[in-house]
Amino acid sequence: MIQRGRRLEYLSIGWTCIEALVSLVCGYLAASVSLIGFGVDSGIEVFSSLVLLWRLAQGEHGVERERTALKLVGLSFFALSAYIAFDAMHDLLARQVPRVSYVGIGFLALAIVVMLLLARAKRRVAAGLNSRALHADSRQSSFCACLSSIALMGLTLNALFGWWWADPVAALAMIFIIVPEGIEAFRGEYCECCR
Numbered sequence: 001m002i003q004r005g006r007r008l009e010y011l012s013i014g015w016t017c018i019e020a021l022v023s024l025v026c027g028y029l030a031a032s033v034s035l036i037g038f039g040v041d042s043g044i045e046v047f048s049s050l051v052l053l054w055r056l057a058q059g060e061h062g063v064e065r066e067r068t069a070l071k072l073v074g075l076s077f078f079a080l081s082a083y084i085a086f087d088a089m090h091d092l093l094a095r096q097v098p099r100v101s102y103v104g105i106g107f108l109a110l111a112i113v114v115m116l117l118l119a120r121a122k123r124r125v126a127a128g129l130n131s132r133a134l135h136a137d138s139r140q141s142s143f144c145a146c147l148s149s150i151a152l153m154g155l156t157l158n159a160l161f162g163w164w165w166a167d168p169v170a171a172l173a174m175i176f177i178i179v180p181e182g183i184e185a186f187r188g189e190y191c192e193c194c195r
Contacts, residue, residue, distance in 0.1 A: 001128040008121055009049045012141065015114055016045040019144075022107050030101035032158075033091045034151035034171040037084040038108065041147050041174075044076040045140055052137045069133035070188050073140060077182025081175045088171035097164040101155060108152040115145035136185045143181060147174050 023039030026032070051072045090096070122138030125131075154170025157163045 001125060005122075005125045005129060005131070005134060006053060008118065008125060009053045009137075012049040012118055012122075012137075013046055013053075015118065016042045016049065016144075019107075019111055020046065023104070023111075026101045026104035026107065030099040030104060030155075031091075031096060032098040032101060032104065032151075032155060032167050033084070033087045034154040034167045034174070035098075035101060035104045035108075036087065037080070037171045037174060038111075038144075038147055038151045040083055041080050041144055044080050045144055047076055048073050048137050048140050052134055067188065070136055070185055073133065073136045074182045074184070074186030077140070077178050077185060081178045081182065084171050084174055084178075088168040091168040091171075092165065095164070096168075098155075098158055098167045100159040102159070105152060105155050105159065108148045108155065111148040112145045112152070115141050115148065119145065132188065139181060139185075143177060146177060150174055150177075 020039050020042035023035055023042055027035030027037075027039050051069050054069070091098075119138045119141035122134060122141055126134035126138055150170045150173055154167040157166035157170075
């Protein structure tokens with residue numbers, strides 16, 4: 001089961017590196033805070049997967065690493081929230097109009113599917129290992145899918161109706177999902193079934 005967990009984390013790292021690169025480039029070109037926020041989230045997802053690989057290196061006896069890994073995953077949520085809040089508020093106040101990114105729209109749609117599949121696989125392994133940290137990481141993968149849905153909505157509204165404000169508002173909406181999860185992970189409150 002531990003080997004399967006490691007393979008999932010390697011797969012997650014590979015995919016999220018691609019996500020980060022494509023999202024950040026498309027977000028920069030389109031000046032889209034939600035797409036850049038999604039790219040930053042992908043970078044944090046890579047960090048989370050690296051933390052989980054570190055935790056899994058201890059096998060089933062990594063109790064202390066489990067606690068540390070949970071706190072680090074929680075901190076990654078906070079870092080993302082701070083970035084999104086700053087950049088989205090700046091774009092709203094400066095009335096920065098993002099450009100349309102059809103590549104970004106298509107990629108976000110693909111990311112939703114991939115991240116939901118990864119999250120489901122991680123949850124199964126987390127239950128088998130009784131790992132709250134891996135369960136927290138699976139939740140981060142689920143949130144990555146949720147965040148891509150929100151970013152997709154903002155980009156699509158801008159592309160279809162020219163609602164420039166939909167992009168930073170979508171980015172701000174992400175914070176209300178991310179912060180509570182960061183608090184739960186940091187406090188070690190994930191996965192009731194694993195306690």
